[in-house]
Amino acid sequence: MNLNEWAFVGIFLAIAGILPAVPILLGWLLGPRKPNPIKTDTYECGIETVGDTWVQFKVQYYIFALVFVIFDVEMLFLFPWAVAYQRLDLFAFVAMTIFILLLTIDLFILWRKGALEWT
Amino acid sequence: MVKDALIQAGMNIGWATFIDLLLGVIVAASFGMVWVLLGIWIERKWAGRFQNRIGPNRVGPYGSIQSVADALKLLTKEVIIPRNADRPVYFLAPVLVVASVILIAAVIPFSPVVIGTDLSIGILYVMAVSSIGAIGIMMAGWGSNNKYALLGAFRVVAQLISYEVPTVLSAMIPVMIAGTLSMQGLVHGQHVWFIVSAPVAAVLFFIASQAELGRAPFDLLEAESELVAGFNIEYSGMAFAMFYLAEFMHSFFVAILFSVLFLGGWRGPGAEQIPFLGIVYLFIKSILVYFVSVWLRLTVPRVRIDQLLNLNWKFLVPLAMIYVIFMAFVLKIAPVPDLSGAQAIAAGPYEGVASGIYRLLGPDFVATLPQAGVLLLANVLFVVVAAAVLREVSRRRRMRVEDLVDETDYSGAGGAGGYTPADHSETAAAR
Amino acid sequence: MELTIEVVVFAVFAIITLAGALGVVLARNLFRAALLLLVSLFGVAGLFVLLAAPFLAAVQVLLYMGGIAILIIFGVMLTRGMVQARQVMNSQWDLAAVIALVTFVILMIVIVQVAQGEGAPLPSLPRGDVAADSIAQLGAALVDPAQYVLPFEVASVLLAGALIGAVYIAREDEAE
DSSP states (O other): OOHHHHHHHHHHHHHHHHHHHHHHHHHHHHSOOOOOTTTTSOOSSSSOOOSOSOOOOOHHHHHHHHHHHHHHHHHHHHHHHHHHGGGOOHHHHHHHHHHHHHHHHHHHHHHHHTTTOOO | OHHHHHHHTTOOHHHHHHHHHHHHHHHHHHHHHHHHHHHHHHHHHHHHHHTTSOOOOSSSGGGTTHHHHHHHHHHTSOOOOOTTOOHHHHHHHHHHHHHHHHGGGGGOBOSSSOBSOOOTTHHHHHHHHHHHHHHHHHHHHHHHTOHHHHHHHHHHHHHHHHHHHHHHHHHHHHHHHHTOOSHHHHHHTOSSOHHHHOHHHHHHHHHHHHHHHTOTTSOGGGOHHHHTTOTTTTOOHHHHHHHHHHHHHHHHHHHHHHHHHHSOTTOSTTTTTOHHHHHHHHHHHHHHHHHHHHHHHHHSOOOOHHHHHHHIIIIIHHHHHHHHHHHHHHHHHSOOOOOHHHHHHHHSOOOHHHHHHHHHHOHHHHHHHHHHHHHHHHHHHHHHHHHHHHHHHHHHHHHHHHHHHHHSOSSOOOOOTTSOGGGGOTTGGGO | OOOOHHHHHHHHHHHHHHHHHHHHHHOSBHHHHHHHHHHHHHHHHHHHHHTTOHHHHHHIIIIIIIIIHHHHHHHHHHSTTOSBOSOSSOTTHHHHHHHHHHHHHHHHHHHHHHHHTTTOSSOOOOOSOOOTTHHHHHHHHHTOTTTTHHHHHHHHHHHHHHHHHHHHHHHHHHHO
């Protein structure tokens, strides 16, 4: 494998970090800096914010993230198969169909159980 | 070119390679930043016309350097740091968001020879770096230490990760037909544009990628009426501008990506011979896609979060999964044809009409045409069946609701089962 | 060992991985711990690239950084009062230390054996170019009846089971 390709990505990574950091730094240097208690207060509705910011969130966020991770794994299995697909036989098609269908059925079960509702 | 010149000038090969790479990186990385200055102006002009206004028209001819003026103005604005902010996280967030977008530029194939680096995992690399953006947004929400910002960040991240599934699944169809993940390979494999061979995938990809961008109708992240402004509410000055920049850059990059995956990338008459033409073709295609995206943004209203997630998990994802199986099946019936025969005829001596057509339209294009036709027909069939199923499902649901209405005593005891959840969950949707 | 660019890059990524991991353990703030975990995972992605396994690097970024890390952050947000840990050590630190040490020793024994080739369970791998179509080979191997098709389908069942089970547990919590 040509590591030069990845050297490009590595340098790109550094530049991609520097490019947005420079304007922010410049803005911080060039702009005025006059903080006062009112200005640096949490921006809400005009009244001082009440309680902790890190309130407990809906469990639904977690469930969707969970479903996403499972499907992410599935898609990553699919990619090598998709690349090789042209030269594979019918068996490969059947094997992958079973794989995808199982997860599709899974999705429908979750749907029926109401796990996909945002309530 | 630069490398050879430097080596001739007596430089160490290692350093010459490094400088060569560095120059390439700087050109590719700043492409996005420079484009944004122009792109924002174009989009604002379009937005103006859509809404029966003129749009920016003060700075420069037709207001064309308005964005430069805005950038300069933002540079002189105070970067307000909220007292309770988690500072390192707060400042790293915009950097990460922009970086995740800029990194896409590394693998965009502008023409047969102009590409940052043609990675073997090209399209997967694009998906991977885009998924980092979600973490940046999460950091912005957390770092700001503001309830609305955190809530907005949560929503955006839920949206981004959900729509990643149909985006990736629909991008898999071009991969399947072209048999490669490399971006140049995807373009080379497109003798007939994939929007013809796989229109359903193109539509799925377009819808899902609009949601990935967080633009209207999926702009829940900046639902001003609910969340003040979303995850970036505590940001000001240049730090805020970075989020803005990332959004614009991302929307154009996604248009480019769509062109590469489904509209033949740099392909066009004479692009192989004159690489510069390839850049022009890619830009024309991308701007057209971008226009459709802006058009959509300016026309349709925002959806609610429950509708957003329903659309994804109950429509796009199942559809995309079944579509992948379907296309795999069709590709077994109509495999990608062997092109060597047609190429031989085109290269050989002139004999009759066939070789004339091959030469005029290109042997690869003509030889792939029958297969693309079969795929197109199969796609039409898929859409017809899917529409019929959907009609049936919604008819049943409607009947169930009607039955329910007949049985209830109309005393307003809402919330009974049978309605789709989308009908009565406005209040619950907030958190 | 010769100090080539490869070695330097390896050292950089190894340090990133280890420093990130150390940060996860030492951070008092759970959200920051999650972010440091990302740093560590990124280092591992870099190591995969150095091993000429770009597909695995992409998996690492897409799945672990873009998926599982988000899941962890959502998990942190769900646990009220857990965001700010009061102490770095919990009551089971001594047990954890023993397990970590034992795991480390076992790993070291295996690695040293493989590296020296003496009674090595794995044949020493040839150092050289990896086939350009390694991803396609992987795809073919996954659905080849002679190779990994059974584990592959079992993985699908496992994924399906994990999904339903996890959602059940999460929803039970909600009902309480």
